[in-house]
Amino acid sequence: MNQSFNSLTEELRSVAQELLREGKVNMFIGFGQGTLTARTTPLFISKPDAAAALTWSPFCSNNLAGYLLDYRETNETIGVLVKGCDSRSIIRLLQDNQFPRSRLVVIGIPCAGLLDSEKVTLELGPQTEIGDVTDEDDNFLVSTTTGQHRFAKKDYLLPKCLECIDSNPVICDHFTGKKINIGEVNERFVEIKSLEALSPQERSRYWDGYFQNCLRCYACRNVCPACNCRECIFDQAGPDWVSKRNNLSENTAFQIIRALHVAGRCVDCGECDRVCPVNIPLRHLNQKVLKDIDELFDAPMPGTDLEQQPVLGHYCADDPDEFK
Amino acid sequence: MADSPLIPFIATITDIVDETSDVKTFQMVFDDPAVMEAFNNKPGQVAQLSVFGTGEATISITSSPTRNGILEFSVKNVGQLTTALHQLEIGSKVGIRGPYGNHFPYHSMQGKDLLFIGGGIGLAPLRSLIDFVLDASNRDQYGKVTILYGARSMDDLCFKRDLFERWCRLPDTEVLTTIDRPEDAWTGHVGFVPAYLEEINPTPENKIAITCGPPIMIKFVLQALEKMGYTDEQVITTLELKMKCGIGKCGRCNIGDKFVCVDGPVFSLDQIKAMPPEY
Amino acid sequence: MPVKFLTADKLQIFIDRLLASSTVFSPSNQPGNVIRYTQANKPEDICIDYVNSDISPKELFFPQTEELFSFDQTDEGIDLRVQTGYKPKVIFGMRACDVKALLTLDPVFNSQWPDPHYAKNRNETIIICLACDKALSTCFCNTFGIDPVAPEGADLVLISYGSGYIIEECSYTGRELRELYQDLLTQEYVHLEKIKEEKRKQLSEQFVHHVSPSKAKETMDNNFELPYWDEISRKCLGCGICTYVCPTCHCFDIFDYAPEETTGSRCRCWDSCMYGDFTKMAGGHNPRPTKKERVRNRFMHKIKYHLDRYGIEGCVGCGRCIVKCPVNMDITSIITDLGEVK
Missing domain, CATH: 2.40.30.10 (Translation factors)
Structure with missing residues (x-):
């Protein structure tokens, strides 16, 4: 399709500028240029002129939907830029009444996958500046100060993007660019199936190796739009359901409680996995839950349909299981 | 260890x-x-x-x-x-x-009249100095002691025995109490502490004012004292921040580069004005 | 000038003997390709091929969780017991920035009310450094005058050269340790200062950030309120990554762990000034109620408060917070931005 990201960026800037100029939003949340190669940073703009700082590229990995939670108590109308996966978070937030639809303007953008910035940086070198990027279906063509580089999607995309089910936003008020079809994607849950095939002892060893390094920095929780409790039990002064002591047992309890608590609200945006400073494969935990939801409830991915009742969030009288 | x-x-x-x-x-x-x-x-x-x-x-x-x-x-x-x-x-x-932490500058207070202004539980830290000054072994080194204290209601007045049976009976010591709203059994002054302070209008001459109470009370007390002509050096207060270690290491009671647990809790108003307003 | 030299094939013997004689901690490769300092039991545990660890070795001196004492309440009274199991240890493979970070922490823990837990770890640890050969794009130790090939505060430094390492002793302890391995070392004649200068030059070409914290500090000295803090803090997630990977952050919480109520332990545990409840008082008042105040406090602490209080910089330019921040909050660009405030 040879879509240029620079041209999409231009379109996005004018959409944002227009929304701010007409007063349809007080704040626009998008992406700006980061300080490192292949990195972007969330950008908050409230003046039309500042729209020129917006950018769009396959390095815009953050799910910006979670920032809406910071504006729950304000009167501001917020415009937020979402990719397909992020847009599912919007739906789940609306379903849970975490943000009023009336103060929300969703700007959708098609996404053909996100490049793993670490891998790309390793390839390009840390001081390389990236210019335009072109989507060539199987590859991204990246223009840089050191020439053009082609990155095969199958090797350089974030794992979640290789299993993408929503390359276009499932909810939006303004669509930037043209809808895309990314074609065939990898089978979902392959890694989960291989984890399920392990013996309990082997599986425990697998997770113990990661959880012993958990710093309890709570980045996974804080980045997660599904973690929207007003007060998290891990912050409560007492009783101490999970102690602040950092050890394998408490860390495991924290991670498992969190995974189960966001069950039905996790939309597989993969942010917990991306932000973890000690590289715990947290997406595998959430995917196990998603796989169970898929198999046991025959329900679609949470956040896919605004009208459909959340899979673990409603009660029906003809439930095949007793409700005790 | x-x-x-x-x-x-x-x-x-x-x-x-x-x-x-x-x-x-x-x-x-x-x-x-x-x-x-x-x-x-x-x-x-x-x-x-x-x-x-x-x-x-x-x-x-x-x-x-x-x-x-x-x-x-x-x-x-x-x-x-x-x-x-x-x-x-x-x-x-x-x-x-x-x-x-540090302590009230009781040495430099010698020879001065002392005006204590407290609200609610804020009288607790002041009480250590009041009793120190009023102790027989120290009393002659300080001038007149005035204690202005208020609480939301009669029930919320702390140290009732000290206020009404002990301090008020000592020579050269005045105890003034007030509650926010009238109550049937209360025959004393009614009104907020800062307003009462303005009513009494104590002159700043040779005086040190020491205040502690809820933040909102302190704010208006400081304004009132300034209006009456008290200099920032004449006004002493104590700050309360969340602390864990108490020894300047755990890092949570900092106001700028000061740790309240070791550099405070007692500060003069001029010291407070030199710090960022994060308390 | 004559230097002590350890050939690469003798390094293995050096490590074997070190492991046999001491409790050794070193960078190791953890699941998920995370480099963290752990106890090395066999030579393969030691990872030498790394630029900087993901988690700083601060945790070997100031562990994330530390028991201060245990208590046992009976009818007769309360019995407090203090653990005394501090073992002398050797750290193999520290970087200059991380050793400088210890010099930054020393006045916090060792000044008025000295902290024996930290002091014990500090006094009974021998530090063997590896001089840097490579810099990450996020490294900026040069900003704070740190010499990556001559770490201040180390006991012994290994400087890679030719087919091995030049061994430089920097303390009496380092000398004693070196003497134990005298039989493995050869004497070489090299121009050490020239070798170091060459390495410094190579490293400085790899440094991307060249910032001046003095200008930023000047801005901080004169401005507490700046609209900049409102803007920059919006993207902060309020997580603890920057503070937990930071080698100079020292905030902690103290709490009791007592599932049995009458017996238990009092622990201290890392805490983060980025958490919303860090300064929140029992009555609900919070002197730093929003991300703006918390972000400002952290950067003011790194650039201004620590320096004002202890006369030593609060940041060592290790760049971990830049690498790990999920929203690309970059202390070097904050230093630059604040330096430009008129």
């Missing part, structure tokens, strides 16, 4: 006074008299109180060091630790470490 300043000494609760519905004053005595001997607290300092199994909290020492052998802490029931403290009885064991 016995020399760790983070390890408390064991003490026993020897008396409990119900001040208000949610404030109790605990009298405590170290189990080892040598610990008390070495404790050497000064008016205005704080200590970390432990209820083992619940944790620690920073509480100002409300008794004067002239009260040999005992420590008193007035505690409002607001959090986890204070709730646990309130459930203890005479004879219960607690932990105490300290004393921490």
Whole structure:
């Protein structure tokens, strides 16, 4: 399709500028240029002129939907830029009444996958500046100060993007660019199936190796739009359901409680996995839950349909299981 | 590791006074008299109180060091630790470490008239200095003592025995009390502390004002004092921030580059004005 | 000038003997390709091929969780027990920035009310450094005058050269340690200062950030309120990554762990000034109620408060917070931006 990201960026800037100029939003949340190669940073703009700082590229990995939670108590109308996966978070937030639809303007953008910035940086070198990027279906063509580089999607995309089910936003008020079809994607849950095939002892060893390094920095929780409790039990002064002591047992309890608590609200945006400073494969935990939801409830991915009742969030009288 | 300043000494609760519905004053005595001997607290300092199994909290020492052998802490029931403290009885064991922080500049206050302005539980830290100054061994070194104290209601007045039976009967000592709203049984002044202060209008000559109370009260008291002509050096207050270690390491009671636990809690108004407004 | 030299094939023997004689901690490769300092039991545990660890070795001196004492309440009274199991250890493979970070922490823990837990770890640890050969794009130790090939505060430094390492002793302890391995070392004649200068030059070409914290500090000295803090803090997630990977952050919480109520332990545990409840008082008042105040406090602490209080910089330019921040909050660009405030 040879879509240029620079041209999409231009379109996005004018959409944002227009929304701010007409007063349809007080704040626009998008992406700006980061300080490192292949990195972007969330950008908050409230003046039309500042729209020129917006950018769009396959390095815009953050799910910006979670920032809406910071504006729950304000009167501001917020415009937020979402990719397909992020847009599912919007739906789940609306379903849970975490943000009023009336103060929300969703700007959708098609996404053909996100490049793993670490891998790309390793390839390009840390001081390389990236210019335009072109989507060539199987590859991204990246223009840089050191020439053009082609990155095969199958090797350089974030794992979640290789299993993408929503390359276009499932909810939006303004669509930037043209809808895309990314074609065939990898089978979902392959890694989960291989984890399920392990013996309990082997599986425990697998997770113990990661959880012993958990710093309890709570980045996974804080980045997660599904973690929207007003007060998290891990912050409560007492009783101490999970102690602040950092050890394998408490860390495991924290991670498992969190995974189960966001069950039905996790939309597989993969942010917990991306932000973890000690590289715990947290997406595998959430995917196990998603796989169970898929198999046991025959329900679609949470956040896919605004009208459909959340899979673990409603009660029906003809439930095949007793409700005790 | 016995020399760790983070390890408390064991003490026993020897008396409990119900001040208000949610404030109790605990009298405590170290189990080892040598610990008390070495404790050497000064008016205005704080200590970390432990209820083992619940944790620690920073509480100002409300008794004067002239009260040999005992420590008193007035505690409002607001959090986890204070709730646990309130459930203890005479004879219960607690932990105490300290004393921490600076103290009221009682040396430079000598020869001056002292105006204490307190609100609610804010009288607790002032009480250590009031009793120090009013103690027979120190009394002649200070001028007139005026205590202006208010609370929301009669029930919320702390240290009623001190106010109405002890301090008010001492020579050259004036006790003025007020409550926010009228009550049938109350024959005294009604109104907020800052307003009462303006009514009395004490001249700043040769005076030091020492104030502690809720932030909103302090704010208006400081404004009133300024209006009356008090200089920033004449006004002393104590700050209360969340503290954990008490010894300038855990990092949470900083205001700019100052740690309230070691550089405070007592500050003059000119010192406070030089700090970022993060308290 | 004559230097002590350890050939690469002798390094293995050096490590074997070190492991046999001491408790050794070193960078190791953890699941998820995370480099963290752990106890090395066999030579393969030691990872030498790394630029900087993901988690700083601060945790070997100031562990994330540390028991201060245990308590046992009976009818007779309360019994407090203090653990005394501090073992002398050797750290193999520290970087200059991380050793400088210890010099930054020293006045916090060792000044008024010295902290024996930290002091014990500090006094009974021998530090063997590896001089840097490579810099990450996020490294900026040069900003703070740190010499990556001559770490201040180390006991012994290994400087890679030719087919091995030049061994430089920097303390009496380092000398004693070196003497134990005298039989493995050869004497070489090299121009050490020239070798170091060459390495410094190579490293400085790899440094991307060249910032001046003095200008930023000047801005901080004169401005507490700046609209900049409102803007920059919006993207902060309020997580603890920057503070937990930071080698100079020292905030902690103290709490009791007592599932049995009458017996338990008092622990201290890392805490983060980025958490919303860090300064929140029991009554609900919070002097730093929003991300703006918290972000400002952290950067003011790194650039201004620590320096004002202790006369030593609060940041060592290790760049971990830049690498790990999920929203690309970059201390070097904050230093630059604040330096430009008129």
